[in-house]
Structures are given as C-alpha cells and as structure tokens.
Amino acid sequence: MSHSLPPGRPGLLASVADLDEMETALAAGVDIVDLKNPAEGALGAWDETALRAAVARWRADPRGADLSATVGDHALDAAVLHAAAVRTAAAGVPLVKIGFPLPASRAAARLTPVLDALAPLARETRLVAVLFADQAPDLATVPLFAGAGFHGVMLDTADKAAGGLLAHLPVEALARFVAAARAQRLLTGLAGSLKLADIPALAPLGPDYLGFRGALCATGRTSALDPARLTGVRAALSHRAAA
Numbered sequence: 001m002s003h004s005l006p007p008g009r010p011g012l013l014a015s016v017a018d019l020d021e022m023e024t025a026l027a028a029g030v031d032i033v034d035l036k037n038p039a040e041g042a043l044g045a046w047d048e049t050a051l052r053a054a055v056a057r058w059r060a061d062p063r064g065a066d067l068s069a070t071v072g073d074h075a076l077d078a079a080v081l082h083a084a085a086v087r088t089a090a091a092g093v094p095l096v097k098i099g100f101p102l103p104a105s106r107a108a109a110r111l112t113p114v115l116d117a118l119a120p121l122a123r124e125t126r127l128v129a130v131l132f133a134d135q136a137p138d139l140a141t142v143p144l145f146a147g148a149g150f151h152g153v154m155l156d157t158a159d160k161a162a163g164g165l166l167a168h169l170p171v172e173a174l175a176r177f178v179a180a181a182r183a184q185r186l187l188t189g190l191a192g193s194l195k196l197a198d199i200p201a202l203a204p205l206g207p208d209y210l211g212f213r214g215a216l217c218a219t220g221r222t223s224a225l226d227p228a229r230l231t232g233v234r235a236a237l238s239h240r241a242a243a
C-alpha cells in the first residue's frame with residue numbers, strides 16, 4: 001500500500017461512520033478513508049473496537065487508500081487531547097486528526113503546552129491538526145505544529161449549522177493557509193461542509209486533499225453515505241488540477 005496522494009489534484013478525504021461506509025469509500029477509490037462519527041460532533045470519534053476492526057480491514061486492502069480517524073471534540077487541554085490521540089493511535093490508526101479549538105487571543109501561548117504534550121506521539125504516529133474556520137483561527141500558529149512534529153494541518157468547521165468553509169474564510173485567506181502549511185512541508189487539507197460546487201474554487205489553491213462528509217450523504221452529514229454522491233465528488237475532483 002503506497003498511501004500516496006494523487007499528483008496534480010487534491011486527494012479526496014471521505015469521512016465514514018461505520019464499516020459498511022468504509023467499504024463504499026474504498027470501492028469508490030477515495031484517497032483517505034476518514035473514520036468519524038458525525039452524530040457525535042464535528043470530530044466525533046469511533047469506539048475502540050470499531051477502530052481496530054477498521055484498521056484490520058484497511059491493512060488487508062490492496063487499493064492504497066490512506067486511513068485517518070478523528071479523536072473526538074475536546075477542549076484545548078493537553079491531558080485530554082493527548083489521551084484521545086493516544087487512544088486512537090493505539091488502535092493502529094496511521095493518521096490521527098486532532099481538533100484545536102484555539103481562542104482568538106494568545107493562541108500560540110495557549111497552544112504551547114498542548115503541543116509539548118503531543119510532540120512525543122508525533123514522533124511515532126502521523127498527527128494532523130484540525131483548525132476551525134468558524135473560530136477565527138490564528139493562521140500564524142501553523143509553523144508551531146510543524147515544530148512539534150505534526151505531519152499535517154487542515155481547516156474544518158466546528159459548527160456544521162453555521163455555513164461552510166467559504167462562508168467563514170475568503171479564498172485569499174485559504175490560499176495563505178495552504179501556502180503557510182506547504183512552506184512547513186505539512187500535509188494540507190481543506191474541509192467544512194464543502195459542496196461539489198466548492199471544488200472549482202478550492203482545488204486551484206493546491207491543498208493535498210479536500211475533506212467531505214455532508215455532501216456525500218443524501219439528507220445531511222448524520223445520514224447514510226450515498227454512493228452516487230460520493231462517486232460524483234470523486235469524479236469532480238479527478239478532473240481538477242491543483243496549483
């Protein structure tokens with residue numbers, strides 16, 4: 001399994017809620033299968049038994065998709081985030097997505113103890129920091145994640161009822177985010193209630209992947225994954241060139 005993202009276009013990260021949806025995502029040829037429980041929040045976590053089953057399934061799959069999982073929605077607390085990330089990594093998940101609800105003021109100072117706690121784990125497992133576009137994220141913090149050994153950084157939205165990524169940050173700010181992450185050699189993703197129609201604006205910014213859940217479901221992000229919608233997003237992305 002190569003786990004490499006496609007050159008020339010953003011990869012597709014698809015969040016899946018159970019093992020059946022994981023099969024659908026693998027069959028559709030997604031680039032990253034993202035284990036997430038949408039019913040539990042923006043970064044809802046799978047339970048440990050299900051995580052381990054998904055890891056076993058992923059290891060047996062020859063198609064080369066990568067595997068990520070979210071650790072749950074938590075406060076910016078070093079011990080809590082560390083425990084959640086360790087629990088996910090211990091299940092064998094190779095790409096662990098950790099949400100950072102950063103306050104607008106003194107973001108870097110508040111982040112430092114959390115990153116100090118996570119840095120040892122970052123040496124063993126690929127960690128991806130999730131910043132929230134609807135929480136006025138301080139993009140100047142991006143180099144701090146690289147400094148702590150993180151593998152990647154992405155934007156998502158915390159409040160799924162408050163509009164998508166582009167409702168919170170203009171394309172220019174997203175371009176600066178992608179450039180800042182790339183300058184640190186971080187894997188870079190964009191997500192947040194993305195729709196098929198957002199792809200033409202976002203793909204040229206050159207993120208490594210675009211993340212989807214709600215747009216892949218028939219009646220909202222907590223409903224079942226719709227294979228036809230997934231195939232539609234997959235096809236739209238395969239026709240886009242990244243910068």
Ligand SMILES: O=C[C@H](O)COP(=O)(O)O
Pocket residue numbers: 013015034036156157160191192193194211212213214215221
């Ligand atoms: O990481 C990607 C997210 O699961 C996106 O979810 P969403 O499209 O429902 O905001």
